Amino acid sequence: MIREVLDDFRRTADRTGIREPTDVVVEALRRVPRDWFVVPEDGENAWRNEPRRIACGQTVSQPFIVALMTELLGVLPGDRVLEIGTGSGYQTAVLLAMGCEVFSVEWHAELLAAARPRLAALADPSRFHLRRGDGRLGWPERAPFTHIVATAAPVEPPPELVGQLSVGGVLVIPCGDPAGSQELVTIRATCAGASRRRSVLPVRFVPMLGDGEE
Numbered sequence: 217m218i219r220e221v222l223d224d225f226r227r228t229a230d231r232t233g234i235r236e237p238t239d240v241v242v243e244a245l246r247r248v249p250r251d252w253f254v255v256p257e258d259g260e261n262a263w264r265n266e267p268r269r270i271a272c273g274q275t276v277s278q279p280f281i282v283a284l285m286t287e288l289l290g291v292l293p294g295d296r297v298l299e300i301g302t303g304s305g306y307q308t309a310v311l312l313a314m315g316c317e318v319f320s321v322e323w324h325a326e327l328l329a330a331a332r333p334r335l336a337a338l339a340d341p342s343r344f345h346l347r348r349g350d351g352r353l354g355w356p357e358r359a360p361f362t363h364i365v366a367t368a369a370p371v372e373p374p375p376e377l378v379g380q381l382s383v384g385g386v387l388v389i390p391c392g393d394p395a396g397s398q399e400l401v402t403i404r405a406t407c408a409g410a411s412r413r414r415s416v417l418p419v420r421f422v423p424m425l426g427d428g429e430e
């Protein structure tokens with residue numbers, strides 16, 4: 217799996233600007249037992265560099281994409297990270313392995329209930345905070361965050377998430393048409409109220425639930 221992830225970084229380097237992931241990200245991918253995060257009957261496919269189906273019609277992202285999003289976040293040990301879309305908890309576990317404190321919001325209670333014991337077996341429970349809710353609203357009581365990552369795609373980045381970035385903070389989010397083309401973008405809060413957006417790579421994510429229903 218790691219070799220394929222490294223190949224994907226080289227193949228996409230012209231667009232992402234990242235020729236290879238840092239050692240700490242590779243080490244986190246090695247350490248997090250990906251087979252815990254897929255459905256039991258899918259165990260033998262867990263270590264493929266592929267997205268896999270989980271419960272509630274959702275997917276755990278491809279390891280290359282998890283590594284790329286983690287690189288784009290540029291986290292350091294001790295950073296407070298807001299994640300939208302806990303899902304299986306795999307991306308959460310990678311961030312915990314990087315030494316972050318993670319605040320993660322998930323729409324489906326069933327997924328959250330399955331993710332909690334996996335994460336508790338890997339990290340001190342004081343380092344992660346899970347909440348059922350609509351992640352488009354972020355986690356205002358715990359804002360601002362230096363790093364925010366979303367693993368489901370709205371058409372456009374929710375303004376609440378951009379608003380919960382601290383100055384200099386970064387949001388990594390897939391966005392675009394749920395049925396058509398999506399792109400992974402980074403949004404950096406430059407100074408009060410302003411931000412800079414960069415498009416990184418075409419991607420395909422599950423849609424952000426609730427988006428476009430108002």
Ligand code: SAH
Pocket residue numbers: 272274275276277300301302303304305306307308321322323324327349350351352367368422423424425426
């Ligand atoms: N990071 C996850 C990826 C799961 S797929 C992993 O590593 O497994 C995206 C997740 O986002 C799904 O679990 C889905 O239920 C969740 N999601 C979609 N829309 C959401 C919303 N509005 N608020 C919170 N979570 C949402």
